[in-house]
Amino acid sequence: MSRLRLGLTLRIVAVLVVMGVAVFPLYWMFVTALSSNSDLFASEARLLPDFTQFGVFADALAEGETLTWLRNSLVIALGTTALSIGLGIPLGYALSRFSFRGKALTTVALLLTQMLPEALMVVPLFALFNRFDLLDTLSGLILANAAFVLPIVALILKGAIDGIPRELEEAGRVDGARPLTMLVRINVPLIGPSIAAAAVIAFFHAWNEYVFAVTFIYAPEMQPASVGIASFIGEVGTPVQTVMAVAFMFTLPAVAFYLFAQKYVVAGMTAGAVKG
Amino acid sequence: MTVLEQTRAPRSDVRPRRSPLGSRWTPYLFLAPAAVFIGLFQAVPLAQEIYLSFTRTSLLNPTRSTWVGLENYAHIFSDDDFHRTLVTTLIYVVACVIGSVGAGLLVALLLNRNFRGRGVARALVTVPWAAPGIAVALIATWMLNPQYGIVNRFLDAVGLGVPGGAILDSSTYALPAILVTTVWQLFPLTSVVLLSALQAVPRDLTEAATMDGAGRWWTFRAVTWQVIKPTVGLLALLMTIWSIRRFELIWLMTKGGPVGSTETLVIDLYAQAFDSKQLGTAAAIGMVGVVISLIVIAGSRLVTRAADKEGLR
Numbered sequence: 225m226s227r228l229r230l231g232l233t234l235r236i237v238a239v240l241v242v243m244g245v246a247v248f249p250l251y252w253m254f255v256t257a258l259s260s261n262s263d264l265f266a267s268e269a270r271l272l273p274d275f276t277q278f279g280v281f282a283d284a285l286a287e288g289e290t291l292t293w294l295r296n297s298l299v300i301a302l303g304t305t306a307l308s309i310g311l312g313i314p315l316g317y318a319l320s321r322f323s324f325r326g327k328a329l330t331t332v333a334l335l336l337t338q339m340l341p342e343a344l345m346v347v348p349l350f351a352l353f354n355r356f357d358l359l360d361t362l363s364g365l366i367l368a369n370a371a372f373v374l375p376i377v378a379l380i381l382k383g384a385i386d387g388i389p390r391e392l393e394e395a396g397r398v399d400g401a402r403p404l405t406m407l408v409r410i411n412v413p414l415i416g417p418s419i420a421a422a423a424v425i426a427f428f429h430a431w432n433e434y435v436f437a438v439t440f441i442y443a444p445e446m447q448p449a450s451v452g453i454a455s456f457i458g459e460v461g462t463p464v465q466t467v468m469a470v471a472f473m474f475t476l477p478a479v480a481f482y483l484f485a486q487k488y489v490v491a492g493m494t495a496g497a498v499k500g
Numbered sequence: 501m502t503v504l505e506q507t508r509a510p511r512s513d514v515r516p517r518r519s520p521l522g523s524r525w526t527p528y529l530f531l532a533p534a535a536v537f538i539g540l541f542q543a544v545p546l547a548q549e550i551y552l553s554f555t556r557t558s559l560l561n562p563t564r565s566t567w568v569g570l571e572n573y574a575h576i577f578s579d580d581d582f583h584r585t586l587v588t589t590l591i592y593v594v595a596c597v598i599g600s601v602g603a604g605l606l607v608a609l610l611l612n613r614n615f616r617g618r619g620v621a622r623a624l625v626t627v628p629w630a631a632p633g634i635a636v637a638l639i640a641t642w643m644l645n646p647q648y649g650i651v652n653r654f655l656d657a658v659g660l661g662v663p664g665g666a667i668l669d670s671s672t673y674a675l676p677a678i679l680v681t682t683v684w685q686l687f688p689l690t691s692v693v694l695l696s697a698l699q700a701v702p703r704d705l706t707e708a709a710t711m712d713g714a715g716r717w718w719t720f721r722a723v724t725w726q727v728i729k730p731t732v733g734l735l736a737l738l739m740t741i742w743s744i745r746r747f748e749l750i751w752l753m754t755k756g757g758p759v760g761s762t763e764t765l766v767i768d769l770y771a772q773a774f775d776s777k778q779l780g781t782a783a784a785i786g787m788v789g790v791v792i793s794l795i796v797i798a799g800s801r802l803v804t805r806a807a808d809k810e811g812l813r
Contacts, residue, residue, distance in 0.1 A: 235610065235613070235615075236615075238610055239610060239611070239615075239621055242607055242610065242621075242625060243621055243624045243625065245684070246624055246625045246626075246627050246628050246684075246688065247624055247627055249628070249631075249636070249639045249640065249643065249684070250627060250631060250635075250639070252639060252642075252643060252650060253635070253638075253639045253642075256642065264648065265648060269650055269653050311533050311534040311537055312534065314530040314531070314533065314534065315530065315531060315533075315534035315535075317530055318527045318528075318530035318531045319531075321527075322526065322527035322530075324524070324527040324528065324531075327527075330531065330535070333538075334538075336794075336797075337538070337542055338738075338741055338742075339741045339744070339745060339790065339793035339794070339797070340542065340546065340745070340790065341744075341745035341747060341766045341769070341786065341789065342745075342747060343745075343747045343766045343769055343770045343773075343786075344546075344549055344766070344769060344783075344786035344789070344790070345542070345545045345546070345549070346770075346773070347549070347552070347559075347562075347773055347779055347782070347783070348544070348545035348546075348548040348549055348552075349541065349545050351548070351562060352540075352541075352544075352545065367541060368541060370537070371537060371538060371540075371541030371542055372541075372542075374534060374537065374538060375538070378534060403526050403530070407530075428630075428632070431632065432632040432633055432634060434633070434634055434748045434752075435747055435748060435770075439774075450632065450634045453634050453635065453638060454634050454637070454638075454748075454752055456638060457637065457638055457641055457752055458641075464642065467638070468638075468639075468642070471634075471635045471638050471639065472635075474632060474634070474635055475631055475632055475635040478630050478631065478632050479627055479630045479631060481630075482626060482627075482629070482630030483623050483626065483627075483630070486623060486626055
């Protein structure tokens with residue numbers, strides 16, 4: 225009995241340690257943001273946030289470009305989501321419901337895009353954007369990000385449509401509905417959760433994207449938050465607390481959304497991307 | 501007459517005015533927008549990179565390239581720095597895969613029990629995966645700060661402190677630090693996926709095995725492992741491919757330094773393109789990465805197929 229007790233205690237301790245390890249860095253970001261200068265550079269680290277310093281978040285928002293950065297990130301992320309979902313639904317539908325020549329090749333090609341590094345594609349995309357005047361624009365970033373996240377989105381949505389019985393479409397067929405009507409009227413409403421999951425993935429893919437943004441954007445007022453925050457690394461002018469406050473405001477929506485949509489995102493990832 | 505009509509009936513079906521799912525062009529109509537889009541922004545750039553890898557091209561004048569055949573490849577493969585890059589990439593990828601799948605499996609087994617607060621534990625464990633890479637690089641750099649970083653304070657307190665504390669400036673400790681950060685970010689995904697795979701393990705079978713006096717390790721190997729093996733394989737493949745192409749975390753934490761000790765293929769490629777301005781060499785390095793990924797994918801297919809055949813016997 226006591227051995228059982230010991231095992232249980234060990235298990236609880238292990239779970240707590242894992243949870244601590246998972247959360248600590250983001251907690252530390254929060255604590256650092258809410259530290260007074262004397263605490264920050266004291267010889268003994270202060271492990272708890274100092275809530276009297278809460279004004280740092282207001283300062284961070286007031287400071288320079290923070291709001292512009294977040295606004296640009298939002299525009300890029302929303303645009304990427306809309307474009308990749310808009311193109312991903314018909315692609316997923318074609319892969320799920322039709323058999324056609326080139327289908328296997330299409331699926332393999334979608335999976336293979338997963339191994340192409342952004343850093344490799346930066347140079348040719350730069351040349352392409354240069355030709356079409358897309359450098360230094362948010363639309364350029366939306367196009368590049370959507371191209372990279374579209375395969376995952378399409379595979380997730382294909383998996384979701386696979387799960388909808390074809391019989392539901394039979395009724396529509398008898399009524400003479402066209403495939404597009406059936407897709408929009410019958411399938412789309414039923415795969416709502418998967419669309420939401422794919423949208424979350426697309427949104428935060430673009431929200432977090434860095435390589436394209438840092439290469440294609442010059443104008444400070446066009447920078448997204450990822451580039452802005454990365455510019456803090458190794459820079460000494462801005463107070464650490466402000467840096468951490470900005471980074472925390474950048475991180476919080478991503479974490480909150482994932483926690484909110486976790487169930488669907490995981491199901492979508494395992495069904496679409498992992499299983500293929 | 502009726503017989504004739506019946507035999508004819510299928511023929512008229514060959515070109516129906518409206519077949520059940522529209523004409524045979526219908527799938528291509530659904531496919532076309534996405535295919536054009538992916539073609540323009542993925543396939544065409546990839547083709548251009550393949551071409552560039554056989555040319556000498558400068559970033560300063562990218563429209564003028566000289567065809568040099570295999571010169572770039574010959575150059576990088578005879579370069580000792582590139583050999584080190586390959587070795588670093590290998591170490592990084594293998595350690596990432598073992599670390600993230602191993603840690604994910606341990607956490608999944610830990611959470612695969614009923615206890616109060618399991619939902620909260622599962623949700624909190626997902627947090628690192630959701631955190632943006634930029635923010636992770638930033639907080640990791642701050643936590644590893646030689647003077648004020650919490651990591652050094654902790655290591656000093658337990659007597660394991662690195663002299664001077666400059667972990668990211670040390671060619672010995674920078675790569676392990678980046679590895680720990682990467683695994684921290686990846687283990688939530690592997691553990692959540694493995695946790696769902698563990699739901700397929702028949703409870704009564706593991707219980708029966710334990711009743712029969714089988715040890716935990718034996719039960720794990722004989723029952724649990726057999727069920728989750730395909731998932732582990734898929735995760736290992738996915739982690740391999742992702743780790744070969746990972747850029748921003750390494751770039752933002754060390755830029756490949758100190759003295760190239762954290763330079764993976766993708767870091768090398770970016771530095772060649774934008775610091776040395778050698779687009780041809782950069783493209784060749786990128787192609788090496790792409791070919792390695794292709795080999796890994798093809799290899800895993802073969803292994804899976806062999807395993808399937810084994811299972812059929």
